[in-house]
Amino acid sequence: MQKLEDLKIDEITVDEDYYWSISSPEWTDVSEKDPKPDLGSLVDDWRELEKLRDPDQVVPFLDFDRFSAILKAVSASLYIHEDSQENH
Secondary structure, eight states, rough: OOHHHHHOOOOOOOOOOEEEETTGGGGTTTTTTOOOOOOEEEHHHHHHHGGGGGGOOOOTTHHHHHHHHHHHHHHHHHHHHHHHHHOO
């Protein structure tokens, strides 16, 4: 978080919605020569994660994958931002 403050980043924009995901436990099976990716949606992931604001909502394990996808998208967005700052 300190790095975001240092870079004066108050908001993170993610331009992409769809992404490829390799489901558990296949994503750790590196012997698999041709893993089958699933299509994910950051918009759908965010909508589902927003439901967790309700304290009575049960957290399914799939929400950890959704949260992971959101974090990866944020990381990619920040990487692009940092890369563009270094090239100017």
